[in-house]
Amino acid sequence: MTPAARAAAAIEILDDIRAGQPAEARLIRWARASRYAGSGDRAAVRDLVFDTLRRLRSRAALGGGEDGRSLILGACRDEGADPALIFSGEGHAPPPLTPAEQAAGRPPTAAEATDLPDWIADRLQTDLGAEFLPVAAAMRERAPVWLRVNQARASREDARAGLARDGIDAEPDPRCDTALRVTAGARRLQGSGAFRDGLIELQDLSPQIACASIAAGPGTRVLDYCAGGGGKALALAARGATVTAWDAAPARMADLPVRAARAGADIELVRNGRPRGDFDVVLTDVPCSGSGTWRRTPDAKWRLTADDLQAVLAVQAQILDEAVTLVRPGGTLVYMTCSLFRAENDAQIASFLDRHPRFSRHSARTLTPLDASDGFFAEYLIC
Numbered sequence: 360m361t362p363a364a365r366a367a368a369a370i371e372i373l374d375d376i377r378a379g380q381p382a383e384a385r386l387i388r389w390a391r392a393s394r395y396a397g398s399g400d401r402a403a404v405r406d407l408v409f410d411t412l413r414r415l416r417s418r419a420a421l422g423g424g425e426d427g428r429s430l431i432l433g434a435c436r437d438e439g440a441d442p443a444l445i446f447s448g449e450g451h452a453p454p455p456l457t458p459a460e461q462a463a464g465r466p467p468t469a470a471e472a473t474d475l476p477d478w479i480a481d482r483l484q485t486d487l488g489a490e491f492l493p494v495a496a497a498m499r500e501r502a503p504v505w506l507r508v509n510q511a512r513a514s515r516e517d518a519r520a521g522l523a524r525d526g527i528d529a530e531p532d533p534r535c536d537t538a539l540r541v542t543a544g545a546r547r548l549q550g551s552g553a554f555r556d557g558l559i560e561l562q563d564l565s566p567q568i569a570c571a572s573i574a575a576g577p578g579t580r581v582l583d584y585c586a587g588g589g590g591k592a593l594a595l596a597a598r599g600a601t602v603t604a605w606d607a608a609p610a611r612m613a614d615l616p617v618r619a620a621r622a623g624a625d626i627e628l629v630r631n632g633r634p635r636g637d638f639d640v641v642l643t644d645v646p647c648s649g650s651g652t653w654r655r656t657p658d659a660k661w662r663l664t665a666d667d668l669q670a671v672l673a674v675q676a677q678i679l680d681e682a683v684t685l686v687r688p689g690g691t692l693v694y695m696t697c698s699l700f701r702a703e704n705d706a707q708i709a710s711f712l713d714r715h716p717r718f719s720r721h722s723a724r725t726l727t728p729l730d731a732s733d734g735f736f737a738e739y740l741i742c
Contacts, residue, residue, distance in 0.1 A: 360400040363452030366445045369407040370427035382658040412657035416471040423463025486701040497728035502654035504541040507562040511597040521553035535567045557621040565726040565735035575600040582638040584682050589615035596624035605629040637687035645675045647696040651734020679711045692740040704736040
């Protein structure tokens, strides 16, 4: 595919996403229907779509609208490319720009340059203070690819060497002794021997740091109360903890048995009913706005509403109220979100402590792209 043909595909996909289709699902459907597109073409279209979603407001201003054509025109102008080379009408290229399209567009305002909805920008400016603009700027860029080394199977250097044999370069990070940042060959990861042999797992740096702060090792009984795909359960099992995983929607754990077998981890899944018992650590990685991960899922920031945020706050409070019954006296309740909103983080915990005074704060971690990777929050509470 030529760059212009890739742009034409991105225009169609962006129009569908703006009409309400999830970005990931729409890209998968396009890839399956476009047998002519090679792996490089699929990657290029994906990158163009996601880069544009990250910068939707500023590119809409530059291109004069929020439809797919205007957004790709804005992308050309944002990147200093000649739009005439893309909008040529030749072959599979988009039709030439009309005089009105050529005249449309202007520099983005300061608000548009944050590439956030106004109501979200207002909240984050209050919550983040002086860090708001630097964080907003970081969220307009692609997120790095991070790996967690499974220390039950390999050292960090052994994992790096295994990746290198498959053409994947990864650098250790001093902030967490399990973390590797991929610097080249990321698209080869799932076909690599290191992945197949369970030496590494995809996991962002921020949750790795948060999990490393949990006091868990051999003999520690851990319940991952919102297990989902099981990334945090696997991280704690690799340290020797005895891990039980549960999720209110058991289908979310469908991949966990395969992942655990690959990692050599023994994780008990509770699929029927609710977990029972007293655990040393109960981990609640609760549903949230996902605002800390919008570099990876940029379409989500344009779908989130204030009502959605209020609804998820109620779900978080309910999960905390359920989880307290499973923490043994002297045990630890860990609350995690991948959110930048104070309402989901410090304010949620303050409300919880008002309801459950037998718990007390031990420590907390607030991470942003400025000091780690994804936006992330973790509070460690002692019963």
